[in-house]
Amino acid sequence: MLTLYYSPGSSSMAAHIALYEVGVPFEAKAISLKNKEQKLPEYLAINPAGKVPALSIDGRVLTEVAGILFYLGKAYPAAKLLPDDAEAQGQAVSWMSFIASTLHPARAKGLEAALEAYRIADRKLAGRDWVLGDYSVADIHLFRLYWRLIGSLPVPQGELPALDAHYERMMRRPAVLKTIEAETAVGFDFPTARMV
Numbered sequence: 001m002l003t004l005y006y007s008p009g010s011s012s013m014a015a016h017i018a019l020y021e022v023g024v025p026f027e028a029k030a031i032s033l034k035n036k037e038q039k040l041p042e043y044l045a046i047n048p049a050g051k052v053p054a055l056s057i058d059g060r061v062l063t064e065v066a067g068i069l070f071y072l073g074k075a076y077p078a079a080k081l082l083p084d085d086a087e088a089q090g091q092a093v094s095w096m097s098f099i100a101s102t103l104h105p106a107r108a109k110g111l112e113a114a115l116e117a118y119r120i121a122d123r124k125l126a127g128r129d130w131v132l133g134d135y136s137v138a139d140i141h142l143f144r145l146y147w148r149l150i151g152s153l154p155v156p157q158g159e160l161p162a163l164d165a166h167y168e169r170m171m172r173r174p175a176v177l178k179t180i181e182a183e184t185a186v187g188f189d190f191p192t193a194r195m196v
Contacts, residue, residue, distance in 0.1 A: 002026040003056040005046060007033045008183035011104075012053030014144040015068045016183065018137060020175035022076035030186045065144075066096040069137035081137045088132060095131050095138040103145050111153045118149065118160055125162040129169060143170040 004019060004026055006012035010033065019026050031037045031052050038050045047054040047063050055062045055071070062068055070093065073082025083089055098121070106117035121142065125131060131138040146163050147170075149155060158164070170176050 001056075001058060004028050005031050005043070005052055005054040005056070006183075007031050007038070007052045008186055009148075010052055011065050011144065013147075013179060013183065014065050014140050015053040015055060015072075016179045017140050017144070017173075017175050018069050018072045018081065020178045021081055021140070021173075022072050022079040024076060028182065064100075065141060066093070066100055069096065069141055073137045080134065081140075083132060083134070083136065091132055092136055092138045096141050099138070099141045099145055103142075103149075107145075107149050107153060111155070114149055114153055115155070115159065118146070118155075118163060121146075122160040122162045125166060127162075129166075131166075139166070139170065143167060143176070 002019065002024065004012070004015055006016055006028060008030060016028065019028075031043060033052070037043060038047075038052060044050055046056070046061055049063065051063065053063070053065060053068055055068045057071075062071055070082065073079070073092070077084075082092060102117050103121060106114040125142075130136065131142060142163075143166065146160075146167055150167070
């Protein structure tokens with residue numbers, strides 16, 4: 001049994017999307033960061049770091065977005081969220097590391113720092129629909145952070161054209177729409193979708 005511990009609108013949104021993409025049954029347990037539920041002893045027993053997401057796999061806990069996404073891609077190959085060959089899997093890990101270490105912290109440094117980091121991603125993505133050529137966990141990870149960026153900073157329209165086009169494709173995916181619906185149902189007020 002899979003149980004996702006998440007907070008609506010947070011980084012855990014990527015794991016939530018991936019679970020809908022693989023199409024396996026899972027239980028979703030919302031953790032309110034606003035109410036500091038991630039600091040409660042019951043949750044710290046699940047993830048001592050007090051962060052989301054956490055994915056319980058038959059009682060064994062996996063944390064960190066990239067780790068959860070990689071696991072889901074490997075464990076459910078029929079969903080085709082992770083390529084088969086080692087080099088392409090390495091590219092997926094490389095992208096997710098870049099997303100976590102460069103893009104994720106950039107937003108907190110302000111618009112100019114964020115644009116500098118996201119321009120790198122935009123150049124890397126240019127000329128392709130999906131990060132690795134085919135849709136993958138790296139696309140889910142990238143989408144979640146770009147969605148957060150454009151919902152929180154005044155990114156000029158057209159500044160990041162490859163990322164805007166990627167965002168638009170992602171917003172048409174049923175798993176993304178299901179995640180937004182599920183996370184809205186527990187009280188999260190999602191920003192209005194950006195029209196690109």
